[in-house]
Amino acid sequence: MNKSDKCDKKRTFFSEIEARKERGWAESEHKKKFNIYYCDKCNGWHLASIK
Numbered sequence: 001m002n003k004s005d006k007c008d009k010k011r012t013f014f015s016e017i018e019a020r021k022e023r024g025w026a027e028s029e030h031k032k033k034f035n036i037y038y039c040d041k042c043n044g045w046h047l048a049s050i051k
């Protein structure tokens with residue numbers, strides 16, 4: 001229905017630098033590796049955990 005619906009459930013960063021900083025925190029907190037990727041639906045950056 002809403003094209004940005006999926007993005008609403010994710011944290012969105014408005015610059016790659018911001019996303020990189022957050023990845024550092026997320027990796028130490030969750031003890032997982034995360035990918036940063038650019039999303040053209042919301043023109044932002046998201047983190048995705050690597051399994």
Ligand SMILES: [Zn+2]
Nearest residue numbers: 007039041042
């Ligand atoms: Zn998005």
